[in-house]
Amino acid sequence: xxxxxxxxxxxxxxxxxLKTHLKNEKLISHCVASEAIMRALAVRFGEDPEMWGLAGxxxxxxxxxxxxxxxxxxxxxxxxxxxxxxxxxxADVIRKHNAEGLGLERSTVxxxxxTCAETITGMIVAVTLVYPDKKIASVKPKSVTKRMxxxxxxxxxxxxxxxxxxxxxxxxxEFVALSLEAMSGIAKELGL
Ligand SMILES: [Fe+2]
Numbered sequence: 001x002x003x004x005x006x007x008x009x010x011x012x013x014x015x016x017x018l019k020t021h022l023k024n025e026k027l028i029s030h031c032v033a034s035e036a037i038m039r040a041l042a043v044r045f046g047e048d049p050e051m052w053g054l055a056g057x058x059x060x061x062x063x064x065x066x067x068x069x070x071x072x073x074x075x076x077x078x079x080x081x082x083x084x085x086x087x088x089x090x091a092d093v094i095r096k097h098n099a100e101g102l103g104l105e106r107s108t109v110x111x112x113x114x115t116c117a118e119t120i121t122g123m124i125v126a127v128t129l130v131y132p133d134k135k136i137a138s139v140k141p142k143s144v145t146k147r148m149x150x151x152x153x154x155x156x157x158x159x160x161x162x163x164x165x166x167x168x169x170x171x172x173x174e175f176v177a178l179s180l181e182a183m184s185g186i187a188k189e190l191g192l
Contacts, residue, residue: 086111124139
């Protein structure tokens with residue numbers, strides 16, 4: 001059942017905040033793509049698309065600020081959001097997307113969802129760029145799962161994190177199809 005919680009920030013405010021902290025356009029696109037997948041996952045689970053979408057949009061808020069320091073990533077972003085009165089549920093799930101670096105553990109569906117969602121964006125972009133037309137609409141779910149099995153392809157993208165979709169109860173094939181569809185819906189915005 002869906003529980004409506006006040007996120008404590010609007011989508012417009014979140015986007016403005018993101019743009020004051022991130023200058024890299026590719027990183028902003030990555031955040032927008034993560035948002036789209038999180039919204040689709042929330043619908044799939046009967047959860048709150050606004051809460052889940054905002055967690056996706058804001059998860060890398062501190063990325064440039066912490067200069068990729070794994071011991072601070074997620075923590076700084078969560079702190080900024082908490083100070084702004086954003087829902088602690090969003091702040092906490094953002095911390096947990098870097099549970100590895102912060103010495104935490106993921107346990108909820110929301111936490112596993114953000115981790116697999118934000119990670120698969122990298123795989124989908126990499127596969128899209130292999131296609132001659134570089135259009136996300138040309139990508140089939142099977143091409144993504146196939147490339148995932150090739151270790152040297154987009155090697156920086158953690159397969160283990162993508163596979164956390166199974167901890168949310170969604171099999172990989174379905175998760176890939178859902179993610180592709182979600183990103184296709186904002187393809188223009190992503191420039192893909
Ligand atoms: Fe990310």
